[in-house]
Amino acid sequence: MKRAGHFLILLVALLTSVSAHQIAELSGQVEMGKNQVQLSFMVDAAYSLPEFRGDEDAPPQDLAWLRQQSPAEWKRIQLEAGTYFSHCLKIVVNGHRIEPAYRFPDFDTDPPRFVTDGIAEMPPMIEVAADVPFEGGRFDVAWDEPFGVVLILVSDRDVQPVISGQQVRLFDRPPSLWQWIRLGWQHIIPAGLDHILFILGIFLLTPSWKPLLKQSLTFTLAHSATLVFAALGWVHLPTQPIEIAIALSISWIALENFGRQRVTRVRYLTIAGFGLVHGLGFASMLVPLLPPGRPDQLIYGIAGFNLGVEAGQVAVLAAALASCGWWTKFHFDHLRLWGSLAIAFTGIVWAIQRAVG
Known part of the structure; x- marks a missing residue:
């Protein structure tokens, strides 16, 4: 042929x-x-x-x-x-x-x-x-x-x-399950710098595995909900406001590190709320891949994509913990201060660029 x-x-x-x-x-x-x-x-x-x-x-x-x-x-x-x-x-x-x-x-x-x-x-x-x-x-x-x-x-x-x-x-x-997982991973590593900074903002509050995994899972479950809503056509918002909100969420989660010493219920609610926003950002890439009239592919695709996203987030947290999670409290407090400031500043710059662009 x-x-x-x-x-x-x-x-x-x-x-x-x-x-x-x-x-x-x-x-x-x-x-x-x-x-x-x-x-x-x-x-x-x-x-x-x-x-x-x-x-x-x-x-x-x-x-x-x-x-x-x-x-x-x-x-x-x-x-x-x-x-x-x-x-x-x-x-x-x-x-x-x-x-x-x-x-x-x-x-x-x-x-x-x-x-x-x-x-x-x-x-x-x-x-x-x-x-x-x-x-x-x-x-x-x-x-x-x-x-x-x-x-x-x-x-x-x-x-x-x-x-x-x-x-x-x-x-x-439609992609295969493995392709869905890989798409989710690639949306974090290497393509998701904004999501990586959000996860690092979470990390800087407390370098402890258990609360970090809980926060990461909360974020994933929240954006899974808006992915489903967007895929079903229940939610549709213009891309620019979503991208601006994502940038501001990065700054917010970083600035929160100055007023908190531990992970609280409010922190989880904040992450869940921002997860809903990030899910709308994910949807702009994911929804076009879903074939219309195939509800089986909806479940299949979102499950695989979210597995890849969660794996990417855990990889970022693992790298952060391996790099500086073992630092003394004194040195980590300095990292929290300057790292959170850098992340917050980056988020604000991105928000401005996306607003005028």
């Missing part, structure tokens, strides 16, 4: 390049990997250059023309081809745009592959490839080409044309 797909790509490229330099179609191979989607496009090297693009009267270039270009010009072709795809191809995974790093396999050898392979009279086709991380959920592609070139996407399942201005869904699958 893979060879057949590449044959179809080459055939389309030949048919659309022989009549005039302004091409009508551009073809790409789409393959699902273990944790990524692999994209491979066959592109007319001349069309990737702005000075050739869009001129129907320009004579078509051939492989001999490409071979005659200097190494500096080959570099420019790669740069312009990458810029072309960055402008025209929009990849959206679970509602978030992904900017892949484009590769050029034909240039990996010395000399480039097209110097030794192919007939000189053939169109000057080069491969442009990209690997897009994809754990599951929705994988969409939007195409916006200024001269109306149609994107032909070839996969094991079908051949799908995408006209300029159109967005299509290529994949829609």
